[in-house]
Amino acid sequence: MNTKDHPAPSSLRRSLISFCDRVAAICHVIAAIAIGVMLSLVVIQVVFRYVLNTPIGWTQEISVFSLMLAVMAGMAVAVWRAEHFKVSVIADCLPSVIGRVLGFISHLITITFLSVVVWFSYQLALRAMWQVSPTTGIPVGYVQFFLTGGCLVAAFLLTVKTVLRHDTISDQNAVIAEQVS
């Protein structure tokens, strides 16, 4: 995990960070599995259409749902590991105290936005429960809960990160470390 703890972490702090690391790891695995499901379904679609000459519709729908799950689960992981794209030029030039204050404000803005999305996507999902998808008949509301769930987990992880002032390696460094390794 690309994390570095503050000095003398308390046991509660350590447990919370370890819990969040585990949540992020589970979300990451869910996202990777969803990508695998998506790939399998598109391949099945190609085989049925070109080899067996029997196009099937449901694969397309489920593969889009898998993508939604992958994006929302992966988004929460990216929030915890600070992997989302950002412009850090200004913050990098400022004294560290101001940088930390700006970082705190930035987290607050993100948490507020995520909370707004959680609330309204929940409302939207409840309204969409009577609506079913065309080929699989799955209530669309369930699929919309991916948005609610992903934002909820992301908001939780970011809140823990903000409260504990838990730093993660910046997005660019994480990408570089991953690429170079």
Place this chain on the structure above:
Amino acid sequence: MIEILIFTFIVFLLIGVPVAFALGAASTLAIYFGSHIPLLVVAQKMFQGLNNFSYLAIPLFLLAGALMYEAKLSERLVSMAGRLIGRRPGGLANVATTSSAFFGAISGSAPATTAAVGTVLIPSMKKSSYTAAGSGAVVAASGALGLIIPPSITMVIYGVISGVSIGALFINGIVPGILLTLAICMLNWWRGRKSVDDVNLEASTPSPAERLKNLAALLMPIIIIVGIYSGVFTPTESAAVACVYGLLIGVFLYKSLGLTEIKRAFMSTAATTAVIMFLMVCANVFAFVITTERVPQIFSAWVMSITSDPTMVMLMMLGLLIVVGTFLDNVSALVLLVPTLVAITSAVGIDPMYFGVFTIIALAVGQFTPPVGLNLYIAANIANETVEKISVAVLPFVALYITALLIFVAFPNLLTLFS
């Protein structure tokens, strides 16, 4: 509403809010304080942004590239390029450029290309006559070819956002990709013309079977481009076929893909997909606000009031794309600018397909210019050199790319030969 949107978005970006959340939060504030539209629309637009079959092409192209990266194809491609052009002036630099072109065609990603080629070549370049900064600069600038040479993930994203055929973008990216590769090779040759490098990348000449094995990887982009362009596959299907092909050759032919590597490819694809796609999801809310406020039309009218000459408009676009690409990563720049810029350029009669290929090349420059040029940081890390020194060494390559873009403005047909 638009004033709130632009002001808050810029403030959020500057204080370090991630681009996706800055787009979403600014749009939410603009809707809440600047209109009577209920906030439910934010969730609705985000869900709509996720619910799109054409978006499936993005993770699948990413996965195909990740599988090839994990299969450690770079070493094979580098030795292939080394035998082709290594023992000439500027040899190692040209091997880096040619390998990047080959690898870019397979991975579709500039950072992956820079890391893959740089890891193999920068140590050899440093041992030869190159400085650490010079070798890092060549690899960083050549890595940007990964964005241009098809299949390119950036082209897929442009195609999805603008509605331009991804197949047409791919096929029209070939000519500028080759021209830029040749131009960088000429620059390398000119800079290294007084010495011949000590190229010792492959001790023995490979057997014909080994050569065929190496060429198998290069079949992947051909399958994708021919599959899409001939109309046999949709871009999404061709990406899935490329993934299966990559898995098959990685596991059975190269025997370099095991369960660990495959797992790593899926995990890295999941992470990258989430970051890119969530940005596009939030951009959908942003696009809703700017469309409601008729921003593309207002900007089009403003540009038309200055000039309606397509060449002048393209020069303005070039300036804007270079500046934005310097500060924003290419995905953020695309989702932010493409809807408006395509409207403006279409209004003066510029082909969105031509503009697409041009935009990708212009944004590729930002890939190796500070402060956000990820290729620079990767190359600096591998070369064990400061980003500042590599940033100076990369300037001739920046000039070369900008000159190429000016040529593409003057001769637009170069980017639309297959339209």
